[in-house]
Amino acid sequence: MYFLNGDRLYINPGRRCGNVDEQINSCLSQLGQINSGKKIFKLNFFVDAESDDIYNEMKADIEAKVARQFSSEVIMNLIAQPPLTCKIIVEAFLYDPSEWNTKSIIKGENSAILFQKENTDILIGNVQSDQKSGYRKDAENTFSALSEMLEEVKFPVNSIVRQWNYLEDIIGFDGDKQKYQEFNNVRSEFYNDHFEAKGYPAATGIGTNRGGIIIEFVAVKSSEAITTPVDNPEQIAAHNYSEKVLVGEECVLKTTPKFERARYLELFNKKMIFISGTASITGEKTIGVDDPALQTEITIQNIQRLYSGDVLKSLSDNKLQPKYGHARVYVKNRKDFAAIKSTFKKHFGNLPVVYIIADICRPDLLVEIEGKVILE
Template identity: 65%
Template structure:
């Protein structure tokens, strides 16, 4: 990760690998080479599995293989979002141990690590709940665990600056309650008023095929840390949406998605903007229904507004040059992949990017893009 004097790398299997097992082994071998001279601490596995049983078996296989490859504890997430060009893609995060001291706070399904240097502390981790058939129940368990692991590290919810929320069957319903809306209601309950003074985290809320609820997070505190929300003037903040774009029965209390469009983070000379999951929304309404190219164009325009010259002037007194660092592109329908990729490359060229199949938080949204912007 950039703010840990490291980065992230996307690992794809060799083309000759046909089975899932061969692709897993190919990625693991590549990880060993990458880890020489770089300290990997977190791996996200984006996987295509046909059933809950296959997903569980793969998790067990990969956890055992990773434990055999790395002597230190590695944070792991298994996200059931099929890659577009293979059965598995690995997202590897690394840091500079000469600058940061890492200590594991918790392991297993709810792995968390704290990074320290002279003045700052940064917590990176993930929590998972797949114990309940309802999204509300899994969300409550996940947020309860999140609060516990943060407290164990000496942090609280208000220290979170970036969050990823993966929801099984995000657009589905548990009886009459939409699953994404249930997650938003639980998030609002746990957040309470702790973010009132300095805005919410940047965040992504995205679907996955199975696995319950997974929350990944970055939390920061310490001397010299500066963090603030970044708005897009062409979009209504998600936490200020009107009732008409929230899904569910009119008689039920519904809360808005509690996240910012982006978030600025500065520490020790490193400056960046976390770009939340961004889609083709102007104001609070979807633009380009049924048109994946137009939706990708509008999405990119929304992202670019988050690091425009006007925005950067407000963030710092010095002149800042933005450089888009990486992207995840979530594609709703496989048939739209090539059109979306062509449009993305037209704007960003050969930027490191991974394309994933995933349901997005509205029925009429076809693409969502997230990433980070480095400011130099």
């Protein structure tokens, strides 16, 4: 990761016509050949899973292979989102071991890495619940596990600066309650008033095919860090949405999605903006219904507003040059891939990017994009 003097790499299998196991082995082999002086500490595997049994078997198999290959603790996350160009893509996170001391934090099946340097602590990890005992219960379990992880290293809740929320069947229903809305209700209860003074984390809430609920997070505790929310004036902040865009019965409590459109982080002279999952929304209305190219265009315009000249002036007295660092592009329907990819490349060229199939938090949204902007 950038602020760990590291990197983020996307690894594709060498042979895209092999079966899933062969492609996993190909990716792991390539990871073993990285010789940059940086060290891998986290791996996200994006892959399809046709059933819960297949998901659980694949997760156990990959965990065992990762444990055999790496001598130090590596956090592993299996995200049931099919890549659009092969059967599996691996996202590898690296840090500079000459700059940072590390400590593994293990709480049951959940894990994180604590990075320490001078008077700065950074906690990066993921927690998961897939108990099939009701969606609200899984949401409560994941936030409870996140709370335990933070408490273990004495991090306050408001130390979270970036969060990814992977939600199985995100726009489906558990009885008469929409799953994404149930997740948002539990998130609001967990956050309570912890973020009132400094704004919410940047975040992505995205669908998966399996796995229940996974929360991936970055938390920072440091007297050196400067962090602040970044808004897009063309969009209503998600946490200020009106009742008309929230799903559920009129008489039932519905809370808004608690995240910022983006979040600025400055640490040890490294400056960056976390770009939240962004879609084709103006105000709080979806734009470009049934038009994937237009939705991609509007989404990119929304992202570019988050690192506009006016935004950069408000963040620093120095003249900052923005460079988009990487992206994940979530595509709802495979048939829209060509139009979405063409539009994305028109703006960002050969930027490191992964395209994956994932359901999005509104039925009429066809694409969602996230990433980071490095400021130099």
